[in-house]
Amino acid sequence: MARITAGVCTSHVPAIGAAIDNGKTDNEYWKPMFAGYEYSKRWIADQKPDVILLVYNDHATAFDSNLTPTFAIATGEVFESADEGWGPRPVPNVLGHPALASHLAQSVIQDEFDLTIVHNLHVDHGLTVPLSLMFGQPKQWPCRVIPIVVNVVLYPPPLGKRCYALGRALRRAVESFDENLNVQIWGTGGMSHQLQGARAGLINKQFDNDFLDRIVDDAESLSKMPHVEYLRQAGSEGVELVMWLIMRGALNQDVVQKHRFYHVPASNTAVGHLILENK
Amino acid sequence: MALDKPYLDIPGTTIFDADMARKGFHLNQFCMSLMKAENRDAFKADERAYLNHWPMTEEQKQGVLDRNYNRMISLGGNIYFLAKIFSSDGISFQVAASTMTGMSQAEYAQMMLDGGRSVEGNTYKGDNQNG
Numbered sequence: 001m002a003r004i005t006a007g008v009c010t011s012h013v014p015a016i017g018a019a020i021d022n023g024k025t026d027n028e029y030w031k032p033m034f035a036g037y038e039y040s041k042r043w044i045a046d047q048k049p050d051v052i053l054l055v056y057n058d059h060a061t062a063f064d065s066n067l068t069p070t071f072a073i074a075t076g077e078v079f080e081s082a083d084e085g086w087g088p089r090p091v092p093n094v095l096g097h098p099a100l101a102s103h104l105a106q107s108v109i110q111d112e113f114d115l116t117i118v119h120n121l122h123v124d125h126g127l128t129v130p131l132s133l134m135f136g137q138p139k140q141w142p143c144r145v146i147p148i149v150v151n152v153v154l155y156p157p158p159l160g161k162r163c164y165a166l167g168r169a170l171r172r173a174v175e176s177f178d179e180n181l182n183v184q185i186w187g188t189g190g191m192s193h194q195l196q197g198a199r200a201g202l203i204n205k206q207f208d209n210d211f212l213d214r215i216v217d218d219a220e221s222l223s224k225m226p227h228v229e230y231l232r233q234a235g236s237e238g239v240e241l242v243m244w245l246i247m248r249g250a251l252n253q254d255v256v257q258k259h260r261f262y263h264v265p266a267s268n269t270a271v272g273h274l275i276l277e278n279k
Numbered sequence: 280m281a282l283d284k285p286y287l288d289i290p291g292t293t294i295f296d297a298d299m300a301r302k303g304f305h306l307n308q309f310c311m312s313l314m315k316a317e318n319r320d321a322f323k324a325d326e327r328a329y330l331n332h333w334p335m336t337e338e339q340k341q342g343v344l345d346r347n348y349n350r351m352i353s354l355g356g357n358i359y360f361l362a363k364i365f366s367s368d369g370i371s372f373q374v375a376a377s378t379m380t381g382m383s384q385a386e387y388a389q390m391m392l393d394g395g396r397s398v399e400g401n402t403y404k405g406d407n408q409n410g
Contacts, residue, residue, distance in 0.1 A: 203395025
């Protein structure tokens with residue numbers, strides 16, 4: 001049977017992708033941030049996941065104001081890197097896992113989560129930056145990836161508790177898949193940041209560090225935090241953090257924290273990163 | 280009954296909700312068109328003519344021509360859509376964000392290096408806004 005063995009959370013700032021693509025990871029600005037992912041690269045090389053359920057948000061790339069699914073899952077075979085206005089990131093195509101993805105879709109809909117099913121979509125920095133942070137710059141990504149897309153652009157995003165419950169449903173669905181697969185789930189986005197208006201540049205280290213504490217061992221209560229609290233305390237774009245709750249819901253109640261990293265700034269954003277293994 | 284909008288008292292912040300999305304639909308869809316290189320070229324060749332193909336308000340068009348991002352946001356623009364405009368201009372997210380704050384690029388970049396804008400005094404309208 002397929003099993004979820006571990007979860008990873010990370011911010012997905014586009015400037016991180018640009019730093020990698022332009023060979024700037026060693027400069028004074030970026031070096032301390034990339035240092036926080038050195039352990040992670042070694043860890044994932046040992047873990048060798050077969051499939052990653054990669055929870056991210058589309059940034060007006062594959063979806064626009066004409067179509068805004070609250071939750072979507074992509075069941076296609078190949079996902080190309082999107083042109084977000086400055087040409088596509090030079091990263092390998094992302095290979096999907098159509099059999100598991102359609103199994104997940106059919107399962108969770110019957111478990112009361114009415115996901116939108118997408119076949120092909122172009123994936124933006126929200127999905128490719130986490131892959132680059134964890135795997136570096138390989139010729140091919142070393143595993144399959146199932147994009148799970150969450151609307152956090154048009155208010156309201158799904159509630160935190162709904163995200164947490166979706167994680168639990170995804171876990172049940174993974175465990176009912178017959179093939180033996182080592183599956184990880186990643187939650188991406190955040191941490192505190194605001195990209196708009198006179199309050200742009202907001203960072204809240206205390207909020208972020210409390211969130212990093214609580215998502216490990218107090219996630220159920222954390223999942224009840226109202227949206228307005230994220231918006232007010234972590235910035236208008238900080239509400240992306242609800243996506244981490246999908247990751248957390250898919251893991252055991254008891255987890256081992258293998259790695260924790262926090263860094264300010266990456267462009268306008270606070271970078272947070274956790275690796276959790278099921279006990 | 281009116282929708283509950285508990286976020287309206289957050290200073291310096293516009294939440295892209297259903298009302299804003301309705302107001303900004305054509306502005307945002309214009310932005311999406313800039314994801315294609317040929318459209319970026321056409322826009323750059325004659326911005327006004329390109330904008331006139333879209334059923335946007337004159338205020339929205341002027342906001343785009345002036346690259347006034349706060350104005351565009353107040354007229355329903357969302358930052359991830361508006362990003363297609365400043366990306367077409369070859370401007371980074373950080374530089375674009377700085378233009379919305381009344382700070383110079385250098386001041387804004389330094390504020391981020393120093394740990395970002397403090398949340399102190401920046402959570403409720405009427406707070407003594409700092410930074």
